[in-house]
Each structure stands twice: as C-alpha cells, then as structure tokens.
Amino acid sequence: MSRELPWVVSVDDHVVEPPDVWTSRLPAKDRERGPRVVRATCRTEYVTANTVKYHFGGDGPETDWWVYEDLRKPVPQVVACVGFPRESLTMEPISYADMRPGCYDPAARLADMDLNHTEMSLCFPTFPRFCGQTFLEAQDRDLALACVRAYNDWMVEEWCGGSGGRLLPLCLIPLWDPQLAADEVRRNAARGCRAVAFTELPANLGLPSIHDPARYWDPFFAACDETGTVVCMHIGSSSRMPVTSPDAPEGVRMALTFANAQYSFVDWLMSGALARFPKLKIAYSEGQIGWMPFVLERVDNIFRHSRAWAGLDPSITELPSTYAAGRVFGCFFEDDFGIASRAAVGLDRITFETDYPHQDSTWPRTREILERIAAEVGPDELYGIARGNALAMLGMEDPAR
Known part of the structure; x- marks a missing residue:
C-alpha cells in the first residue's frame, strides 16, 4: 500500500549568481571594481587529477568569466550540470547560455523544484564560494564588505523575495571581522534570514579557530544565538578538500568529502561554544550522516576517561554529545547506512x-530516493527526514500542517 510522500525542504542547494548581482547593487563608483562577468576565451589545463587551471584568454573556446580584482574565474560545468548526462560531465567551463536556467533564475528554479518534489530550498553561493572565501581573500576590505552586503541584499530581496517563501535566504558574513559578522547576522535576521554560511575549519583559511583562547568568534556566535540564525557549514568551506596523496584519483577525494565535516563536528563538541551559547545551532551541509554516531561515542568516552588532561574548555560540564541534541544537524543526499x-x-x-x-x-x-527511504522508515520518521527537521532547525512552522 503506497503512502503520500512529504515534499522536501532541501537544506543544501546552490545558486549560480546572475551576472548583474554586483553591477546592479554596488555603488556606481565600485561597479567596475566589483565582481562582474566578461566574455573571453579559456584554455583548461588539467594539472593533476584533483587540480584544474583556467587560462584567461588562452587557446580555447569563448566562455563567461567572473572578474574581480586579480581573480579570473569561469563556472565549471560540474557546478551547473543538471540536465546533462552524468557520463558527459567535465571540469570544462560552461557559459550562462548553456546552463539550465534554474541555475541562476529564481522562477526557473521554482519550476525545477516542482519537477523534483521539492517545496523549499536553501542555496549556497557559487562565485563567492561556500562561505564567502572570495571576499576574505580580497585586497580591498571596504569593497569586499560592500560586496558581502550587496550579495545578501540580492539573496533576500531578489533570489528569495518573489518565491512565496519557497527559496530560503542563506547569507554571507565578512569572515575577517567577527563584530562586522555579528552586525550582518542581525541586519539579515531582522528581514527574515534564518541561516548564515560559515567555514567548517577556520584555521584552514588563516583565521582563528573556534578554540581561540581569546574567543575571537564569540560576537558572531552570540548574534546567531540571539537571533536563531543557523550556522551552516558546507563541505569545502575551508578551501581545502581532504585527499590522501597528490596523485590519488579524483574518486578518492570524492569519497572523502565528509572528512572535514567530521573534524569540524569534533571541534564544535569539544570547543565549549555550544555550552556557552545554549541556543546556537549548527548544520553540516553535504557532510552525510553515517559517521556521526561514532564521533558522538568517541567524544563522550574522552570526556569520561580523559577530561583531567584533555584540555577541554571548562564550560563543558556535561557529556559533549548532550550539546548536540536538537542543535547539530547532519545533511545527506544518499546515505543508506546513515x-x-x-x-x-x-x-x-x-x-x-x-x-x-x-x-x-x-x-x-x-521522489525515487524518498520512496526508497520510505520503505525503510516509518511515516513520522520520513516526515522528519524530508522536511520536519529542516523546518525545526530553521525555527519555521510547517505551512502544510
């Protein structure tokens, strides 16, 4: 006997920013210095199995390039490849004219969500990278801050604004200043933003870790705690993907994409941040979930047996796993073991x-994946997995109930 499948609330999708995001929103004096799209030829160089270089103006086909300060960056096809056969996917650049319009157009995205049994979607950026690393690396910090704010304005007002609540805003912060980050969290929370992108491993970006003794990130964490803004950390948001060796095939790197989320999960459980900010919630986007139980068991055993010399933050007074309940969320797309x-x-x-x-x-x-999951779980469990937990994470009521 079949049963009705709940419509999905997806907590990890992506938007390929339209070419005019910054040229239409930055002050006139900054539009020729901010991110913009130009046409030029591209030669794609495969350095190793894991490394591709794009040569602006090189001997190759013409494509669309994002240009910002010294950066020249096309969009790889694998980043905007829905509608293409999987066996044809490559790291070659793709132009906007060749992408499926749902990559960058909100009305087309909603239509594609309808085709995919998806009611709501939270989208990470493309040109700024998963947590805005592009602006962290910029030379002109004043311009970079204006770019972060312009992106967030576009995200809230244009990408999500006309969607009837189906596209959910995910905003960026200026990673180089935790107080400015806190200000941006509060600015966007006041207009309905419930999630912000952050890096899984700040030290990989040259930033203080979440163990920093001066508690560098506390202003940002406090703003998220105060406003109910979820800290969303996508795999790769530390600009470094785990791999075993330089000559390992791409499949090795792909199989290990969860590893940084695992490291970050341990960091957060043993940092004291979740203890100091009792309403703070974090999410691991695209990290999968099957590895989580062992980490919870391991950190609890360290607390039981080794806390006298493990150097844990004194604010951790209970088993570390207890701080995760209802506050740390895993995200998967295909994880049968999980x-x-x-x-x-x-x-x-x-x-x-x-x-x-x-x-x-x-x-x-x-829908096919939900049907497979439905064969293994009860209806209440299926509801939670498909949408209920995501809505609870974001502090939202279910419009379908």
Whole structure:
C-alpha cells in the first residue's frame, strides 16, 4: 500500500549568481571594481587529477568569466550540470547560455523544484564560494564588505523575495571581522534570514579557530544565538578538500568529502561554544550522516576517561554529545547506512538535500530516493527526514500542517 510522500525542504542547494548581482547593487563608483562577468576565451589545463587551471584568454573556446580584482574565474560545468548526462560531465567551463536556467533564475528554479518534489530550498553561493572565501581573500576590505552586503541584499530581496517563501535566504558574513559578522547576522535576521554560511575549519583559511583562547568568534556566535540564525557549514568551506596523496584519483577525494565535516563536528563538541551559547545551532551541509554516531561515542568516552588532561574548555560540564541534541544537524543526499543507523545518529538531527545543480544532485529523481527511504522508515520518521527537521532547525512552522 503506497503512502503520500512529504515534499522536501532541501537544506543544501546552490545558486549560480546572475551576472548583474554586483553591477546592479554596488555603488556606481565600485561597479567596475566589483565582481562582474566578461566574455573571453579559456584554455583548461588539467594539472593533476584533483587540480584544474583556467587560462584567461588562452587557446580555447569563448566562455563567461567572473572578474574581480586579480581573480579570473569561469563556472565549471560540474557546478551547473543538471540536465546533462552524468557520463558527459567535465571540469570544462560552461557559459550562462548553456546552463539550465534554474541555475541562476529564481522562477526557473521554482519550476525545477516542482519537477523534483521539492517545496523549499536553501542555496549556497557559487562565485563567492561556500562561505564567502572570495571576499576574505580580497585586497580591498571596504569593497569586499560592500560586496558581502550587496550579495545578501540580492539573496533576500531578489533570489528569495518573489518565491512565496519557497527559496530560503542563506547569507554571507565578512569572515575577517567577527563584530562586522555579528552586525550582518542581525541586519539579515531582522528581514527574515534564518541561516548564515560559515567555514567548517577556520584555521584552514588563516583565521582563528573556534578554540581561540581569546574567543575571537564569540560576537558572531552570540548574534546567531540571539537571533536563531543557523550556522551552516558546507563541505569545502575551508578551501581545502581532504585527499590522501597528490596523485590519488579524483574518486578518492570524492569519497572523502565528509572528512572535514567530521573534524569540524569534533571541534564544535569539544570547543565549549555550544555550552556557552545554549541556543546556537549548527548544520553540516553535504557532510552525510553515517559517521556521526561514532564521533558522538568517541567524544563522550574522552570526556569520561580523559577530561583531567584533555584540555577541554571548562564550560563543558556535561557529556559533549548532550550539546548536540536538537542543535547539530547532519545533511545527506544518499546515505543508506546513515538511514539504517538513524536512531544512533539522532532522529531529530537528520536533514535532506537535493544539491541542485551540482554533479551529485538528486534532481530530478528525488521522489525515487524518498520512496526508497520510505520503505525503510516509518511515516513520522520520513516526515522528519524530508522536511520536519529542516523546518525545526530553521525555527519555521510547517505551512502544510
């Protein structure tokens, strides 16, 4: 006997920013210095299995390039590849004219969500990178701050503004200043933004870690705690993906994409941040979930047996796993082991994604995946996995109930 499948609330999709995001929103004096799109030829050089270089003006086909300060960056096809056969995907650049319009146009995105049994979607950026590293690396910090604010204005007002609440805003922060970050969190929370992108491993970006003894990030964490803004950390948001060796095939790197989320999860559970900010919530986007139970067990055993010399923050007075309940969320697209281990993962912390328009996207077959999950779980569990936990994470009521 079949049953109705809940419509998905996806907590990890992506938007390829339209070419005019910054040229239409920055002050006139900055528009020729801010991010903009130009046409030029491109030669794609495969340095290793894991490294590709794009040569602006090189001997190759013409494409669209993002230009900002010294940066010249096309959009790789695998980043905007929905609608293409999987066997044809490459790291070659793709022009806007060749992308599926749902990559960058909100009306087309909503239509593609309808085709994919998806009601709501939270989208990470493309040109700024997963947590805005592009602006962290910029030379002109004043311009970079203006770019972060312009992106957030576009995200709230234009990408999400006409969607009837189906596209959910995910904003950026100026990573180089925690007080400015806190200000930006509060500015966007006041207009309905419930999530902000952050890096899984700040030290990899040359920033203080979340263990910093001066508690560098506390102003930012306090703003998120105060406003109910979820700290969303996408795999790769530390600009370094785990790999075993320089000559390992790309498949090794792809198999290990969860590892940085695992490291970050341990960081957060043993940093004291979740203890100091009791309403703070974090999410691991595209990190999958099957590895989470062992980490919870391991950190608790360290607390039981080794806390006298483990150097843990004194604010951690309970088992570290207790700080994760209802506050740390995992995100998956295909993780059969994680679903089989759902009780150990924590039924209230499992969320689902479609990863549109990336190479791992479940579009347009998300309904098929839900049907497979439905064969393994009860109806209440399926509701939580598909949408209920995501809405609870974001502090939202379910419009369908």
